[in-house]
Amino acid sequence: MKAFRSVTGIVVPLDRAHVDTDQIIPKQFLKSIRRTGFGPNLFDGWRYLDEGSPEKTENERQINPEFVLNKARYQDAKVLLARENFGCGSSREHAVWALEEFGLRAVLAPSFADIFYNNCFKNAVLPVVLAPEAIDALFQAADPGPLTLTVDLEAQRVSSGAGHDFGFEIDSHRRHCLLEGLDDIGLSLQYAEQIKQYERRRREAAPWLFDALR
Amino acid sequence: MGGRTLYDKLWDAHLVAERDDGSALLYIDRHLLHEVTSPQAFEGLRLAGRGPWRIDANLATPDHNVPTTDRAAGIDGITDPISRIQVETLDANCDEFGILEFRMRDPRQGIVHVVGPEQGATLPGMTVVCGDSHTSTHGAFAALAHGIGTSEVEHVLATQCLVAKKAKNFRVWVDGTLRPGVTAKDLALAIIGAMGTAGGTGYSLEYAGPAIRALSMEGRMTLCNMAIEAGARAGMVAFDEVTAAYVEGRPYAPAGPLWPKALDAWADLVSDDNAVFDRELVLDASVLEPQVSWGTSPEMVAPISGTVPDPAQCDDPVRAESWAGALRYMDLKAGQALTSIALDRVFIGSCTNSRIEDLRAAAAVAKGRKVAPSLKQALVVPGSGLVKRQAEEEGLDQIFLAAGFEWRDPGCSMCLAMNADRLGPGEHCASTSNRNFEGRQGHGGRTHLVSPAMAAAAAIAGHFTDVRALLEAGSVA
Numbered sequence: 001m002k003a004f005r006s007v008t009g010i011v012v013p014l015d016r017a018h019v020d021t022d023q024i025i026p027k028q029f030l031k032s033i034r035r036t037g038f039g040p041n042l043f044d045g046w047r048y049l050d051e052g053s054p055e056k057t058e059n060e061r062q063i064n065p066e067f068v069l070n071k072a073r074y075q076d077a078k079v080l081l082a083r084e085n086f087g088c089g090s091s092r093e094h095a096v097w098a099l100e101e102f103g104l105r106a107v108l109a110p111s112f113a114d115i116f117y118n119n120c121f122k123n124a125v126l127p128v129v130l131a132p133e134a135i136d137a138l139f140q141a142a143d144p145g146p147l148t149l150t151v152d153l154e155a156q157r158v159s160s161g162a163g164h165d166f167g168f169e170i171d172s173h174r175r176h177c178l179l180e181g182l183d184d185i186g187l188s189l190q191y192a193e194q195i196k197q198y199e200r201r202r203r204e205a206a207p208w209l210f211d212a213l214r
Numbered sequence: 215m216g217g218r219t220l221y222d223k224l225w226d227a228h229l230v231a232e233r234d235d236g237s238a239l240l241y242i243d244r245h246l247l248h249e250v251t252s253p254q255a256f257e258g259l260r261l262a263g264r265g266p267w268r269i270d271a272n273l274a275t276p277d278h279n280v281p282t283t284d285r286a287a288g289i290d291g292i293t294d295p296i297s298r299i300q301v302e303t304l305d306a307n308c309d310e311f312g313i314l315e316f317r318m319r320d321p322r323q324g325i326v327h328v329v330g331p332e333q334g335a336t337l338p339g340m341t342v343v344c345g346d347s348h349t350s351t352h353g354a355f356a357a358l359a360h361g362i363g364t365s366e367v368e369h370v371l372a373t374q375c376l377v378a379k380k381a382k383n384f385r386v387w388v389d390g391t392l393r394p395g396v397t398a399k400d401l402a403l404a405i406i407g408a409m410g411t412a413g414g415t416g417y418s419l420e421y422a423g424p425a426i427r428a429l430s431m432e433g434r435m436t437l438c439n440m441a442i443e444a445g446a447r448a449g450m451v452a453f454d455e456v457t458a459a460y461v462e463g464r465p466y467a468p469a470g471p472l473w474p475k476a477l478d479a480w481a482d483l484v485s486d487d488n489a490v491f492d493r494e495l496v497l498d499a500s501v502l503e504p505q506v507s508w509g510t511s512p513e514m515v516a517p518i519s520g521t522v523p524d525p526a527q528c529d530d531p532v533r534a535e536s537w538a539g540a541l542r543y544m545d546l547k548a549g550q551a552l553t554s555i556a557l558d559r560v561f562i563g564s565c566t567n568s569r570i571e572d573l574r575a576a577a578a579v580a581k582g583r584k585v586a587p588s589l590k591q592a593l594v595v596p597g598s599g600l601v602k603r604q605a606e607e608e609g610l611d612q613i614f615l616a617a618g619f620e621w622r623d624p625g626c627s628m629c630l631a632m633n634a635d636r637l638g639p640g641e642h643c644a645s646t647s648n649r650n651f652e653g654r655q656g657h658g659g660r661t662h663l664v665s666p667a668m669a670a671a672a673a674i675a676g677h678f679t680d681v682r683a684l685l686e687a688g689s690v691a
């Protein structure tokens with residue numbers, strides 16, 4: 001797993017609540033069997049005026065100049081600012097792969113959907129929950145912007161160096177894995193003996209849970 | 215000491231290890247796989263030189279990409295080359311690792327959340343995961359079931375465990391009795407309307423109360439299916455005799471001397487009387503009408519007698535903006551009656567509503583009637599090959615065909631339009647699926663979520679209408 005310590009970059013404000021993963025990466029791009037190649041189709045339905053398909057190349061597409069990610073002042077943004085319940089809906093990890101590949105390494109929102117939040121940590125994209133008032137203040141500063149923020153996982157702070165400075169909470173296990181870039185499968189396999197013991201007890205108590213699917 | 219909830223019990227029963235930092239390893243009994251979210255996980259295993267921990271915990275079937283016509287051709291019937299590679303990849307991965315898979319030509323193939331319960335591969339007391347958010351469906355069996363991402367699919371394959379953090383407990387208590395023509399789907403939509411799409415974030419939901427006990431297993435699955443639409447990863451219903459009757463005799467269910475033993479173990483899969491829930495929502499089923507979603511989020515629902523709401527009357531500015539955006543996308547006007555919304559297509563299917571009872575409910579409305587000529591298409595897509603076969607034995611296919619519906623082969627189909635079944639830009643669809651997100655059923659498509667009976671009624675009328683009027687009129691000879 002890739003590590004994440006801190007990121008400093010321009011903030012792009014996406015002023016919508018309940019942004020679902022179908023919007024972050026539409027279904028026609030989920031046919032890929034690879035983990036890469038999703039960046040050009042991040043927010044495809046909003047970023048482009050024409051309908052996207054895996055066959056179309058980027059220069060065949062019609063850019064939607066109104067969409068915030070396409071505005072010149074937000075080019076090279078590294079931090080996405082969003083409203084409540086970001087990443088709701090489908091469990092597709094492709095949504096996080098698309099954000100990461102596009103270059104957005106942190107997402108700031110008042111709340112996230114559970115599965116999306118989880119998926120972020122597997123891909124070194126940091127989801128940061130801030131109080132609604134802090135998010136409001138950042139939206140005001142980011143539009144027209146530009147607002148540059150540092151999102152520091154180690155210090156658990158989001159700051160602009162010019163007045164905006166917020167602490168955030170994060171689960172200590174996740175923080176640790178992300179800072180060190182640990183392989184969580186490897187970590188879990190350190191418990192192999194406990195897993196086997198559990199299976200022995202379970203097989204004893206509920207034998208119907210084993211060997212049926214062959 | 216307070217009692218334990220059903221979720222507490224399921225959590226405790228699967229705890230392998232707890233770490234100092236509060237994270238836990240949770241054992242996974244059943245892992246379901248489909249073609250879209252698994253290829254990168256298998257690839258990850260290979261790259262790391264790892265293999266699956268326990269083959270017999272896994273069950274796979276392709277569903278998202280499969281065409282709903284020309285299935286006799288098997289995988290050759292997939293004309294889209296990229297879709298085809300994805301299904302071939304699932305087949306190859308299952309071959310390589312020895313995982314049981316119901317392939318395209320197998321009559322047991324279907325939507326993964328229909329197949330698991332149908333086969334008895336989903337059992338009470340299990341933990342069930344799948345790289346798919348509607349895994350919550352399986353919670354209907356008093357199981358802890360939820361969706362996971364692809365990295366977690368790889369983790370479960372490699373370790374049979376998930377790194378998890380305990381959620382809080384939320385009980386949705388439903389009093390009263392659903393009135394005729396009002397179904398589990400309407401209840402699911404009304405609950406999401408009341409909770410909001412983020413209302414369940416961080417919680418496990420338990421649906422309880424007399425109205426839930428009165429639901430069939432299929433109704434309970436419909437309800438739990440949409441727990442994720444209220445933000446909760448998992449939804450569940452306690453074990454009872456309805457659960458037992460459904461499970462008994464299924465291919466992978468315990469049989470012989472194991473059956474009474476299993477029943478005995480499952481009897482405790484209920485929340486204790488003195489269990490404490492962190493939150494609770496109480497609803498009365500007897501006042502519910504059939505529901506229709508009008509917006510681009512499943513919380514944007516209203517009863518069929520209602521109207522499209524006015525963003526100007528909403529006092530929360532963020533929500534008012536969401537409503538206004540939804541009305542623009544859906545091309546609806548504030549104050550417009552839901553019955554005035556004309557439809558282009560109707561879709562009856564998806565893991566929410568493609569089981570035999572759903573098809574029966576739709577057929578009861580369609581019988582002897584005709585799909586409105588203004589409709590471009592009315593599709594019925596059974597959830598599995600076995601559901602399809604049963605429906606044909608009951609003559610439901612003939613009822614649908616005579617009415618002008620198309621009768622298709624099983625898969626996800628127009629629920630998310632990864633195959634050829636989709637909406638055109640601007641088209642309105644009455645859909646029995648679970649998500650009305652922008653573009654979900656096709657670029658620019660406009661989805662309205664309803665029950666199977668309401669979808670059938672809408673197909674007949676050409677616009678939304680209260681199915682109860684049709685039901686009262688009875689079947690037309």
Ligand code: SF4
Nearest residue numbers: 348564565626629630
């Ligand atoms: S039917 Fe729809 S919601 Fe269900 S698994 Fe398939 S795509 Fe997902």
